[in-house]
Amino acid sequence: MRHWTLSAAIGASILSSSSGSASPVQGVVSGIYVLDEKRSDNAFQAIESAIAGLSSAKRPLARMRLRKSIAVNRIRISSAGSRLGIAYDDKAPIVVWIGGDSVKWKLIEVLVFDVSAKADGEAISLTFRGDDSERITTYRSVGQDLVVDTTIVSPLLSTPIVYKQIFNRTN
Numbered sequence: 001m002r003h004w005t006l007s008a009a010i011g012a013s014i015l016s017s018s019s020g021s022a023s024p025v026q027g028v029v030s031g032i033y034v035l036d037e038k039r040s041d042n043a044f045q046a047i048e049s050a051i052a053g054l055s056s057a058k059r060p061l062a063r064m065r066l067r068k069s070i071a072v073n074r075i076r077i078s079s080a081g082s083r084l085g086i087a088y089d090d091k092a093p094i095v096v097w098i099g100g101d102s103v104k105w106k107l108i109e110v111l112v113f114d115v116s117a118k119a120d121g122e123a124i125s126l127t128f129r130g131d132d133s134e135r136i137t138t139y140r141s142v143g144q145d146l147v148v149d150t151t152i153v154s155p156l157l158s159t160p161i162v163y164k165q166i167f168n169r170t171n
Helices: 002-016 043-051 059-070
Strands: 031-035 074-080 083-088 094-097 103-108 111-120 123-129 134-142 145-153 161-169
Touching: 031 145, 043 059, 043 161, 059 145, 074 145, 094 103, 094 111
Parallel strands: none
Antiparallel strands: 031 074, 031 161, 074 083, 083 094, 103 111, 111 123, 123 134, 134 145, 145 161
């Protein structure tokens, strides 16, 4: 618990010191972004399609876990050197070093992930590893927009879940 408290404090510090400019390490622009539902794929529909082949006994749990992990309407990003802070809606912030060791991040009590980050040109990719899935989410700035591409793989699913979301910068 102490590690999480320290991470949350660092995250709050990084997120509150957002400069609004691109970091020299990556092209993702610090700021606050809100989901543009009209220009984004419907992530919930992508989940429903992927779990359709599961047995009726496994489908509700898979739906709940996957939906909680992707239900995001607002993202706040801040970077300082090679340190990146991301907060989804009102969840605890994730603070990682680009190319560094993974950190533990708890979305909710039953969904804990090892999160790592890497830079790929002008994009940043976060990898979320959980007990029964792996999610890779890539963030890149395009003008005032944040384009977020996500792929979720799980041994429970016969095919990966893939979707794109567009977030509009608000500040």
